[in-house]
Amino acid sequence: MHEDLVLRCTLRGSQKRQRYSNTGRRLFADPIAVGDQVIFTQIDQEEGVIEEILPRETKFSRQYAGKHESIEQIIVANASQVVVVVSTHMPPLNYRTLDRFLILAEAGEMSATICVNKMDLVNTEEKEELISTFNTYENLGYPVVYTSINSAESIENFRNVIKDKFSVIVGASGVGKSSLLNSIQPNLELRTGEVGEKTRKGKHTTTLVELFSLNIGGEVADTPGIREVGLWGVDTDNLEYYFPEMEPLIGSCKYKDCAHIKETDCAMQEAVEKGNIHPERYNSYIVLKTGNIGEY
Ligand SMILES: Nc1nc2c(ncn2[C@@H]2O[C@H](COP(=O)(O)OP(=O)(O)O)[C@@H](O)[C@H]2O)c(=O)[nH]1
Numbered sequence: 001m002h003e004d005l006v007l008r009c010t011l012r013g014s015q016k017r018q019r020y021s022n023t024g025r026r027l028f029a030d031p032i033a034v035g036d037q038v039i040f041t042q043i044d045q046e047e048g049v050i051e052e053i054l055p056r057e058t059k060f061s062r063q064y065a066g067k068h069e070s071i072e073q074i075i076v077a078n079a080s081q082v083v084v085v086v087s088t089h090m091p092p093l094n095y096r097t098l099d100r101f102l103i104l105a106e107a108g109e110m111s112a113t114i115c116v117n118k119m120d121l122v123n124t125e126e127k128e129e130l131i132s133t134f135n136t137y138e139n140l141g142y143p144v145v146y147t148s149i150n151s152a153e154s155i156e157n158f159r160n161v162i163k164d165k166f167s168v169i170v171g172a173s174g175v176g177k178s179s180l181l182n183s184i185q186p187n188l189e190l191r192t193g194e195v196g197e198k199t200r201k202g203k204h205t206t207t208l209v210e211l212f213s214l215n216i217g218g219e220v221a222d223t224p225g226i227r228e229v230g231l232w233g234v235d236t237d238n239l240e241y242y243f244p245e246m247e248p249l250i251g252s253c254k255y256k257d258c259a260h261i262k263e264t265d266c267a268m269q270e271a272v273e274k275g276n277i278h279p280e281r282y283n284s285y286i287v288l289k290t291g292n293i294g295e296y
Pocket residue numbers: 117118119120121147148149150171172173174175176177178179180191192193194225
């Protein structure tokens with residue numbers, strides 16, 4: 001059987017310096033990210049040196065609030081899709097968080113799929129409302145898969161979502177990201193029900209991302225619950241471009257610089273009233289427009 005070569009590598013100094021601009025300003029939280037493709041020199045059976053980091057096709061980044069500045073933290077490079085996991089209960093469903101992740105996926109040029117987990121915890125009435133809201137997301141072009149780790153059929157649907165792709169799995173702590181991955185491939189043995197990032201004191205390196213190859217084909221990066229989802233690479237002056245339901249209405253408001261919040265003759269607010277923009281989505285728009293860093 002073919003064994004993958006695993007080398008412990010250091011980064012050539014010239015590569016480390018690339019995290020700074022010409023004026024010495026720090027650009028990235030880390031010079032290298034999970035998912036990066038590199039050119040390396042093998043030293044022996046165990047060690048190597050990374051000579052060059054190849055250009056990234058996609059980036060899933062967040063804004064990392066450092067001591068003195070806000071910089072980019074690349075969570076995963078080169079992924080082709082983001083799978084945003086939310087849970088129906090425990091923790092409760094948070095549409096603000098969901099929409100932040102969808103916008104980061106748009107900004108990073110990745111497709112996004114939504115996984116609504118813990119479906120075993122909803123009653124019939126809740127289920128109807130839930131599916132109605134998520135139909136809105138499906139109509140926006142975000143496929144939705146409903147799962148429960150107790151339902152083999154739903155796990156099969158989840159497997160089909162991540163098969164043969166390089167996915168990054170994101171979502172609040174406790175929604176079931178690691179459990180879902182263990183369900184599709186038990187030998188991953190990911191820790192579940194673990195303590196949140198908050199209790200693991202330390203610096204930004206607590207954002208430990210683990211990358212796995214799947215037996216069914218594809219790669220998957222499991223992320224811990226990222227507490228601060230600061231938008232990175234998102235032009236908040238033009239936030240409506242990241243909302244597929246708002247984009248076609250751009251330019252239809254009375255005022256050219258309309259923020260779509262309190263202005264009169266605003267096409268977006270009219271669309272909300274008519275039911276063409278879902279209130280949860282509009283709510284996310286307002287929250288993101290008026291303040292950037294959000295905790296959950
Ligand atoms: N009832 C129910 N509990 C789940 C489901 N998926 C995960 N859990 C539980 O939720 C807790 C957190 O799961 P974990 O996978 O660690 O979440 P993560 O932080 O997103 O990786 C664990 O106690 C899991 O057993 C599900 O579909 N239904």
